[in-house]
Each structure stands twice: as C-alpha cells, then as structure tokens.
Amino acid sequence: MSALERAFCRSSAWRFVARKAVLPWALNHHSLTGDVLEIGGGSGAMAAAAAHSFGHARITVIDVDQTMVDTARLALAGFPHVNVQNADVTALPFETASFDMVTSYLMLHHVIDWQDALAEVSRVMKPGGAFIGYDLTDTRLARWVHRIDGSPHRIIAPGELADGLAAAGLTDISVRLSFRGHLMRFHGRRRRAAPPGRHSPAAARR
Numbered sequence: 001m002s003a004l005e006r007a008f009c010r011s012s013a014w015r016f017v018a019r020k021a022v023l024p025w026a027l028n029h030h031s032l033t034g035d036v037l038e039i040g041g042g043s044g045a046m047a048a049a050a051a052h053s054f055g056h057a058r059i060t061v062i063d064v065d066q067t068m069v070d071t072a073r074l075a076l077a078g079f080p081h082v083n084v085q086n087a088d089v090t091a092l093p094f095e096t097a098s099f100d101m102v103t104s105y106l107m108l109h110h111v112i113d114w115q116d117a118l119a120e121v122s123r124v125m126k127p128g129g130a131f132i133g134y135d136l137t138d139t140r141l142a143r144w145v146h147r148i149d150g151s152p153h154r155i156i157a158p159g160e161l162a163d164g165l166a167a168a169g170l171t172d173i174s175v176r177l178s179f180r181g182h183l184m185r186f187h188g189r190r191r192r193a194a195p196p197g198r199h200s201p202a203a204a205r206r
C-alpha cells in the first residue's frame, strides 16, 4: 500500500465512516456469525465496526503489513472476541474448513495473485460458508489513482472476479456494481458436500 492509503486507512475519519456506512453497505443485509476471518484488515476499522455490531462473532483479522497489524491490534484491544495476526492471504496459516465466513473489504486489488487468495479463502471456509466483500472495479479512475500513488495493484473486472470465485469452488455467486460502476459488492458460498450417494451414477440409474 502507498503511504497515502496507509494514512487514510488509519485515520479516525475512515473509522467513523466504516462503522456508520461502509460496513452495513458492504454486508448488504448479511449478518456475521460464528468464526469470521477478515482478510487484509488494515487498521482494523471494519473489524471494530463488525465487533460492535456482531458481538457474538469470533473475528480473526489478518494483514500482511506489520504496521497495519500493530495498528489494528491497538484499535481492537478492547474486543476479547477479536484477534489480529500477520499473514498473507495467498498462504493462510489456518486449517482447512476453519471459518464460517470470510470477509474482504477493498483489499483484493492489492493482491497480485488474487486467484491464489480466492483458493485460500475457499479452502479455509467450512462447506456452506460465505465469502462477502467489496472492491474497486476496473475503471480508468481506479487505474489512474493507483498509478499515481505507486502501490502494487491488479484491479479486477467484475466478470473476472465472478469467474475467479467459481474457479475457487464457490457457488451462489453474485458480483454487483455500485457507485456508478466504481465499486463492486460480491458474495459466494463454499459448496456443501453432496449427501452420500445422491449424485453418484449408480443412484442416478436407480
């Protein structure tokens, strides 16, 4: 991330907006329950908002940048059901099928190997678990801003994201444009295992 983005992400203005407006909009009426992983949690602004709104969810926040991890740990110290770790989303240090939900807010476009990130997200979700979030779309403005600030990025087009979610084994996929096409909200669900025998060729012949 660029110095500008890092400063914005850590500002009290962003914390305020994250809690009042961005989290409810990003979740789009979904509730956070059970074990929830937030990838690329930055300063912890969205996790703090989530911890306020969903007091029963056990939230794990990861970020690859130690400065952001330290900032998030401070911001989230008052929430015993939240923990923050330094980790790369493309190589998550969690067991397969550990989380009920994974959230991602404005971070995927920072991950050059975002398809690997989606594969990891899918791996750590329990069958039936939900992946919810939002990101920038591939607009001229987004490309221009990131070229100016010099941060590594690979902005994803909505169709590419939908294909990537399917390739990662997710189902019930939705990718919807918002704010005149500058942002996209997305959702996917890890496939549940088929009941034994239900889809077997032998069962189909019976």
Ligand SMILES: C[S@@+](CC[C@H](N)C(=O)[O-])C[C@H]1O[C@@H](n2cnc3c(N)ncnc32)[C@H](O)[C@@H]1O
Pocket: 001, 005, 009, 039, 040, 041, 042, 043, 044, 045, 046, 062, 063, 064, 065, 068, 087, 088, 089, 090, 104, 105, 106, 107, 110, 111
């Ligand atoms: C624009 S910030 C968004 C922060 C936060 N989600 C929010 O909405 O306030 C993107 C974050 O993704 C993190 N990030 C980038 N690449 C990552 C990776 N490979 N694994 C984990 N975190 C990553 C960055 O360090 C940064 O904190």
